[in-house]
Amino acid sequence: MRKAQRRRGKSQISGMLQRKGNPRGGSHGAFLSDSDGPRSKFIKYDAESVEDFNKDGLKFFESVFRVRRSVVSLACTADGMHMVCSGTVVDHVDEKTWILTSASLVRKPGTLFEAYEPWDVKIQVALHNKQIVEGSLEMCNLHYIIAIVTIESPGSRINLPAVELSDLPECYSLQPRPVVALGRDMYSKDFQMRCGELVRRNSELDCTELLTCTCDVSENFIGGPVMDSERRFLGITFRYQETTPFLPVEIAARCLKYYKKSKYIFLLSL
Numbered sequence: 430m431r432k433a434q435r436r437r438g439k440s441q442i443s444g445m446l447q448r449k450g451n452p453r454g455g456s457h458g459a460f461l462s463d464s465d466g467p468r469s470k471f472i473k474y475d476a477e478s479v480e481d482f483n484k485d486g487l488k489f490f491e492s493v494f495r496v497r498r499s500v501v502s503l504a505c506t507a508d509g510m511h512m513v514c515s516g517t518v519v520d521h522v523d524e525k526t527w528i529l530t531s532a533s534l535v536r537k538p539g540t541l542f543e544a545y546e547p548w549d550v551k552i553q554v555a556l557h558n559k560q561i562v563e564g565s566l567e568m569c570n571l572h573y574i575i576a577i578v579t580i581e582s583p584g585s586r587i588n589l590p591a592v593e594l595s596d597l598p599e600c601y602s603l604q605p606r607p608v609v610a611l612g613r614d615m616y617s618k619d620f621q622m623r624c625g626e627l628v629r630r631n632s633e634l635d636c637t638e639l640l641t642c643t644c645d646v647s648e649n650f651i652g653g654p655v656m657d658s659e660r661r662f663l664g665i666t667f668r669y670q671e672t673t674p675f676l677p678v679e680i681a682a683r684c685l686k687y688y689k690k691s692k693y694i695f696l697l698s699l
Contacts, residue, residue: 492660493609497620499592500653502555502613503564503578505534507545515612515653515666516554516578518589519685525567525579526589528554529681531652531665532569532576542571554580556589559618568688575665575681576652577688592654592662594682601661603629608642608657610666610673612650621649627663628672639674640664646673 499518504511516530535550537543545566552564560582568577582589605626612621625644642655646668655663655675664675 498557500611502615504553504615507550513615514651517654521586526585528578532574544569596679610644610646612653641672644673
């Protein structure tokens with residue numbers, strides 16, 4: 430009886446994943462609830478962006494579901510400016526939880542290398558349990574467009590597991606492969622994903638170190654993680670027209686490591 434129920438549940442998921450609707454055809458997306466109940470009951474799909482989301486979608490579903498609690502949404506307000514990004518819990522330092530996100534969250538509008546000071550911004554962080562907590566700007570690197578926001582939340586070491594920022598294996602190939610961009614919506618608090626492919630293509634942004642994928646992301650995904658089907662954290666999402674550039678994980682990891690040692694990356698633009 431239980432085996433039959435599992436088969437029906439998997440069949441139901443697979444059927445839902447094959448709905449049509451994405452005119453671009455290069456990326457597939459879904460909204461997922463953070464419930465721990467049966468998977469066939471908590472998937473909520475965006476019918477306008479899901480197409481042929483079957484084999485790769487099921488593969489990613491199993492892998493990214495495990496990191497959903499580490500993906501948060503952040504909203505920043507300052508001088509009438511309002512910016513929303515996603516972010517990833519990457520460390521717990523003393524009583525603080527570190528969230529890696531995009532420096533776009535605190536960059537002044539119309540500028541490249543000007544950011545608000547920590548005391549000039551109000552940052553709110555939406556967690557997987559729909560709780561909203563206050564965040565503080567810890568570090569901002571305007572050269573690589575990354576930032577660290579910290580929060581203090583009881584039980585965060587258990588409830589907000591940190592995603593390890595590890596260099597990719599030396600044998601890791603950058604040949605085309607399925608990848609997924611992850612994010613969280615600030616208003617619905619839903620966990621979001623967009624599937625695509627890693628592509629060997631230079632980004633049109635002025636940075637040769639960026640990698641590129643075809644995940645069709647919205648502004649909600651900026652600052653969120655790009656991962657492969659083996660739960661490897663590949664980088665941090667940017668957004669640029671038809672393709673999605675992202676900063677490789679090795680660069681973000683080096684910035685954080687240097688900051689922990691020197692505390693000297695705030696507002697760095699050189």
